[in-house]
Amino acid sequence: MAVQAVESRTSDVSADSAVSLGPAVALSCRECGERTPLGPVFACAACFGPLEVAYDLPAGDPEALRARIEAGPAGIWRYAPLLPVPADVAEKPNLNPGFTKLVKADRLAHELGVTGGLYVKDDSGNPTHSFKDRVVAVAVEAARAFGFTTLSCSSTGNLAGAVGAAAARAGLRSCVFIPHDLEAGKVVMAAVYGGDLVAIEGTYDDVNRFCSELIGDPLGEGWGFVNVNLRPYYAEGSKTLAYEICEQLGWRLPDQIVVPIASGSQLTKIDKGLRELIALGLVEDRPYRIFGAQAEGCAPVARAYKAGHDVVRPVKPDTIAKSLAIGNPADGPYVLDIARRTGGAVEEVTDAEIVDAIGLLARTEGIFAETAGGVTVGVTRKLVEAGVLDPSLTTVVLNTGDGLKTLDAVAAGPRATIRPSLDAFRAAGL
Amino acid sequence: MAVQAVESRTSDVSADSAVSLGPAVALSCRECGERTPLGPVFACAACFGPLEVAYDLPAGDPEALRARIEAGPAGIWRYAPLLPVPADVAEKPNLNPGFTKLVKADRLAHELGVTGGLYVKDDSGNPTHSFKDRVVAVAVEAARAFGFTTLSCSSTGNLAGAVGAAAARAGLRSCVFIPHDLEAGKVVMAAVYGGDLVAIEGTYDDVNRFCSELIGDPLGEGWGFVNVNLRPYYAEGSKTLAYEICEQLGWRLPDQIVVPIASGSQLTKIDKGLRELIALGLVEDRPYRIFGAQAEGCAPVARAYKAGHDVVRPVKPDTIAKSLAIGNPADGPYVLDIARRTGGAVEEVTDAEIVDAIGLLARTEGIFAETAGGVTVGVTRKLVEAGVLDPSLTTVVLNTGDGLKTLDAVAAGPRATIRPSLDAFRAAGL
Known part of the structure; x- marks a missing residue:
């Protein structure tokens, strides 16, 4: 039954x-x-x-x-x-992502004034250090089931590395498409697993359009594009974030959860996962609130939320949170619906607030988040200050990636440069 | 009792x-x-x-x-x-390192001709993505026990990040000393956790000498230097690698284990850990072999091993494996003793072989190792080819760090850069 x-x-x-x-x-x-x-x-x-x-x-x-x-x-x-x-x-051979740490963040909670228990779900602990390993792992199983022998995607960074690594481990060929002007670090990470990496002269949108053409062409036969023709399976991987959070809280729903929004898919699947756990009787059926977090430079969903709209008007992204820079988020309307239905909200922070929040999380909890983590922590702070997020409730904030991948966003350096002498150190006054 | x-x-x-x-x-x-x-x-x-x-x-x-x-x-x-x-x-608040994946590496085993079971112990899964999180976590407990309020170290990279993050999470002050000419990425990682980062005009040896002076000075009162005055505790953290490997093998000793050598401390503590498990009856008492791995540009222990010496003659390091570049390894003589006692060996690989081995591990298993991982995988291949390492026995290779931290060592890039058209892709011939 x-x-x-x-x-x-x-x-x-x-x-x-x-x-x-x-x-x-x-x-x-x-x-x-x-x-x-x-x-x-x-x-x-x-x-x-x-x-x-x-x-x-x-x-x-x-x-x-x-x-x-x-x-x-x-x-x-x-x-x-x-x-x-x-x-x-x-x-089967795969990267075994997931079951990343749910960190009780007491020092961060103290700084933010959260008293009901604050947790960071830290997905930088995944094999290629972003939540993308979850979704790609599920897509790989679909690719195998459908008999695909090449794993592919369009990507601006995290996904390229996740697909390259997963395909290598599974013994599948990979062919990943990126815009030609990506940061050197992300290019290395995309290429090191030995698959075919192809740079496209154009924007991420051009890369996407090209991939859609390729799917319809005999050239692309036998190819599974994780975020196109395998997307329904791929997206389900995000449900595991909801499962893990509840299990790690002792099979309990969080009261509030703050999720970054790129396409919006992750947020909708977290909601789906929570509802499944309730339906299955694995957690108590009680209210939870889902909050969406965007960067001001790419905040189409936050704008629509605040304006009371049901549809999302596309924007041209301009933010350091590149992993969230999707100007026309496919799941935007569903995100609006979930935020409103659960009593959550969608909020945005500036690039300066993102950098500040990365530093706050690092110095309070020793977690070095990528810019998307700065977005969720920054939005959490803003929502607490605005009285929208209830500080007396159990709150989970997602960090979906690793600071090592977005080093350029953080301008951190030595407090002092000195000669190797005690006098020089004394003079530095630290 | x-x-x-x-x-x-x-x-x-x-x-x-x-x-x-x-x-x-x-x-x-x-x-x-x-x-x-x-x-x-x-x-x-x-x-x-x-x-x-x-x-x-x-x-x-x-x-x-x-x-x-x-x-x-x-x-x-x-x-x-x-x-x-x-x-x-x-x-207590700490980063909870360890219990990283022991990856059954069948595709790598196939390439190397290992038939007895090959595993990669992948410590890039630690919180700051190197094995240093293990040793620092133990040092933090000693620091607390001795009433130290500042955590410190000299470092060229991985350790700086590990100390900064662990201190932040524990609510301790940190003050980390690095050479002034470190790579930008490592500097950011060392500084982002908000502790005091001090650059020293000089070499790593100068930094070390300065730290020894500081310990004896009132300026350094209340300071725990994880790799100096807390070193005995710190070093014990490496025993956990031995414990985890055995537990993950089903409470069984590996037949052979390949360990990188910097100071040599890690290898000696892995041996200590294995002997403890035997003494406690947690694993069967049977032989195991420990192999040490160095880079040709800093191979004082390998040279001493091959020459049949009991002492290690210091060298001036010149290798891309910077995390292993200790020219005068303190535990060198103990490493020689362990390699000989257990029937292991100490071997070295060139920088080119390191880069090649990083690529081999990445394309077979989807693991992107730092240069130290290239050293152990490269040495494993060399030892199998030379008939020194027995391919019919269970073998564990350590990867102690993350490729994202040594990007410069890997020259990986796109196979092709093309216009976004099917014709252009066809012409690229991939």
């Missing part, structure tokens, strides 16, 4: 498909609800709406499911019963 | 010391065996030999101890009963 969890309903598509992805039974259109069999498609044939994975989730005793999860591997595959992956996924 | 494990003997120093560091009972001279009470000292008062921590390790049922460890936190504190740290260490 299957539980009626979230988007999952009684399957109305043929179950005799050759594709076996665990509890996933179909793709379902977020707009019109139309179902289509599991396959490498991302848009609804009826209405062109975005497709997402629908499940028959494991019914029965929540205690038994909880025990099964807790006995699983220390990574996202402990949640295999809730993901579109085969049951034996943990035995 | 106490087990007679390794350097631990019946305590002959006063037990009524105010310092409580778990099972640690004294410091013991590696040369003359003289004991001294636990304190911030690193050299024997009788013979100036190096001091190390002696224990009364937990006796009794190995099964019970194993169960206690397995029920502990997913980090080095699960081994608190075997470390110089207070019993409640896991409850």
Whole structure:
């Protein structure tokens, strides 16, 4: 028997498909609800709406499911019963991302005036040091299921490294497309795993358009683009953030959670994950609030939220938070809906506030976040000060990446440069 | 009752010391065996030999101890009963390093011709992405026990970041000394945690000499230098690599283990850790071989090993493996002894072989290692080819740091730069 969890309903598509992805039974259109069999498609044939994975989730005793999860591997595959992956996924070669630290951030809480318990979910601990390892790991399983032999993506950084590394470990070919003017560090990280790295003379939008062309061409046959034709599976990887946070809190929902917004997909999947846990009886059914965080230089969702709009007007990004710089976020309207439905909000911070928040997190908790982490910490501070975020409630802030990848954003250096003598050190007055 | 494990003997120093560091009972001279009470000292008062921590390790049922460890936190504190740290260490704010992945490296094994099982112990998964988080976390506990309020070190990179982050999280002041000509990335990583970072006009040796002066001066009062006056405690942190490898192999000793050599401390402590596990009955008592790995541009221990010497002649380092560039390794003679006693060896690889090995590990396993990881993988390949390392035995190779910190060593880039068109992509012939 299957539980009626979230988007999952009684399957109305043929179950005799050759594709076996665990509890996933179909793709379902977020707009019109139309179902289509599991396959490498991302848009609804009826209405062109975005497709997402629908499940028959494991019914029965929540205690038994909880025990099964807790006995699983220390990574996202402990949640295999809730993901579109085969049951034996943990035995296949992959990077085993996830189960990153949920850090109780008492010193940061003190600085922000949060008294109800503040936690940082630190995804810089993933294999290639960003949350992208989660989504790519799930996409790799879909690629295998559909018989793809090349893993591909368009990327401006974190995703390129995650795809290159995951493909190498899985023994798949990879071919990653990046804009030609990327920072040297990100280029090295994208190229070092030995896949084909191709620089495109153009912007990230040009790279994306090129990838869409490639999918329709015989040249791209057998290619799985993690963030295009495998996107419905890929996106599900973000649910594991919700699962881990709740399990690490002792199978308890956080009261408030602050999530960065790029395309908005991560925030919507965290909401989906929390609702699944409730539906399955793994956590108590009580309210939670989801807050979205953007950089002022790319804040289309925050602007729409504040203006009371249901749609998002695209912007041209100009911010140091490059991993969040998507001017036309596909899931923007869904984010607005979730923030409003849960009693959350969407807020933005300036580049200066981002840098300041990176420093605040580093000096209070010893966590060096990438700019996206500066965005969530900065927005948390701003929301507390504005009385929007309740400081007496348990709050989780996401850090989705590593400061080592966005070194240019931080201007930190020595307090003093001195000769090697005690007199010189004394004179420096430290 | 106490087990007679390794350097631990019946305590002959006063037990009524105010310092409580778990099972640690004294410091013991590696040369003359003289004991001294636990304190911030690193050299024997009788013979100036190096001091190390002696224990009364937990006796009794190995099964019970194993169960206690397995029920502990997913980090080095699960081994608190075997470390110089207070019993409640896991409850104090710290970075919780350790329990990094032991990756079964089948694709790398295939390339190297290893058939007996090849594993990479990947310490790039630590909080600041190097094994230094392990040793610093133990030093922080000693600093707290001795009432130090400032954490300090001399460093050329990884250690600076580890100390800065650990001090921030623990709420201690930090003051870190680096040579003035360090790479920008390492400077940012050292400074971002908000401690005092001081650049010294001189070489790393000058920085070290200055720190020794500072310890003897009133200016340095209340300062714990993790790699000087806290060194005996700090060094013990490396034992956790041995513990984790054995536990992750199912409480089994590896047959062969390949360890990088800088000062040589890590290799000697891994040997100490393995012997403790045997003495405690946590693993079966059978032979293991420890291999040391150096870069040709700084290979004093490998040279001494090959020449059959017992002492190590200092060299002037010149290699891209900067984290291993210690020309006069303090533990060199002990490394020679361990390599010979266990049937291992000490080998070296060129800078070109290091770069090649970084690429090999990345493209087979999706692990991007720093240069020190290139040294161990390169040496492993060389030792297999030479018939010194037995390919039919279980072998563990250490990767102690992250490729993101030594980007300059790797010249990886796009295969092609093209216009965003299918024709251009076709013409690129990928």
